[in-house]
Amino acid sequence: MELGLVGLGKMGGNMRERIRRAGHTVLGYDRNPDLADVHSLEELVGKLSGPRVIWVMVPAGEATQTTIDRLAELLEPGDVVVDGGNSRWTDDERHAEELAAKGIGFVDCGVSGGVWGLENGYALMYGGDTENVAKVQPVFDALKPEGDFGSVHAGKVGAGHFAKMVHNGIEYAMMQAYAEGWELLEKVDSVTDVREVFRSWQEGTVIRSWLLDLAVNALDEDEHLDELRGYAQDSGEGRWTVEAAIDNAVPLPAITASLFARFASRQEDSPQMKMIAALRNQFGGHAVEKK
Numbered sequence: 001m002e003l004g005l006v007g008l009g010k011m012g013g014n015m016r017e018r019i020r021r022a023g024h025t026v027l028g029y030d031r032n033p034d035l036a037d038v039h040s041l042e043e044l045v046g047k048l049s050g051p052r053v054i055w056v057m058v059p060a061g062e063a064t065q066t067t068i069d070r071l072a073e074l075l076e077p078g079d080v081v082v083d084g085g086n087s088r089w090t091d092d093e094r095h096a097e098e099l100a101a102k103g104i105g106f107v108d109c110g111v112s113g114g115v116w117g118l119e120n121g122y123a124l125m126y127g128g129d130t131e132n133v134a135k136v137q138p139v140f141d142a143l144k145p146e147g148d149f150g151s152v153h154a155g156k157v158g159a160g161h162f163a164k165m166v167h168n169g170i171e172y173a174m175m176q177a178y179a180e181g182w183e184l185l186e187k188v189d190s191v192t193d194v195r196e197v198f199r200s201w202q203e204g205t206v207i208r209s210w211l212l213d214l215a216v217n218a219l220d221e222d223e224h225l226d227e228l229r230g231y232a233q234d235s236g237e238g239r240w241t242v243e244a245a246i247d248n249a250v251p252l253p254a255i256t257a258s259l260f261a262r263f264a265s266r267q268e269d270s271p272q273m274k275m276i277a278a279l280r281n282q283f284g285g286h287a288v289e290k291k
């Protein structure tokens with residue numbers, strides 16, 4: 001089939017290649033002309049024959065909104081837009097309604113696989129009407145990993161991004177657990193080769209996983225992570241997971257703590273710990289450290 005792909009960055013560029021390897025025709029548009037096959041969304045839409053499927057793979061928020069707004073003007077009834085970015089699931093219904101007003105279908109798709117997806121395939125979680133999903137199915141089949149799993153029609157519009165958001169929340173907590181265990185192992189004198197402990201865990205243990213394999217890769221590159229600052233950003237999905245938990249009164253202590261640990265990583269000093277030190281000093285005369 002033919003696919004229009006908008007956004008050819010780290011994810012989109014490799015996805016174009018994987019879909020092409022499966023024998024499909026992909027026309028890619030990116031603001032960077034060095035990456036693009038066509039030079040505008042107008043040209044992209046004009047060169048595809050209907051019913052068109054356009055996969056949007058740009059940053060969540062304003063970039064995705066602007067792209068969908070423009071596609072709503074350019075596409076025709078029967079065409080389908082897929083949002084494959086890490087959009088907040090609450091945006092999906094709005095996008096579906098905006099496009100449905102023009103007779104254009106909408107599917108939201110959470111995509112996991114990172115820079116390894118070209119070779120390993122991408123795990124896909126999608127939401128939308130069966131009729132719209134069917135139009136995109138050959139692309140899902142091209143992108144997904146080989147094997148029985150790795151792809152799911154999770155439910156109605158929004159379900160794909162909701163499932164991906166929860167996946168990323170779990171990712172936060174798993175990474176935090178490996179990171180905490182690694183720090184404790186590094187702290188004690190009795191363990192003399194932490195990297196080899198991590199490596200040994202890759203087979204036979206209860207905690208073996210791809211994230212563990214990646215941790216070993218990172219330690220092979222920089223055994224004690226001396227070259228890095230302990231500073232971690234976040235792109236929003238951890239926050240949205242915690243917000244959804246609050247809305248639904250579902251306790252998520254591990255995921256919430258892993259999000260807050262990232263916030264703590266961005267502070268040079270801890271204002272709240274200054275207050276705790278001050279209070280201990282006030283009520284008990286406990287020693288404080290001064291700058």
Ligand SMILES: O=C(CO)[C@H](O)[C@H](O)COP(=O)(O)O
Binds near residue numbers: 086112114233234
């Ligand atoms: O989707 C992903 C992996 O599954 C992204 O890499 C992830 O969104 C990164 O999130 P954050 O910046 O919040 O750590």
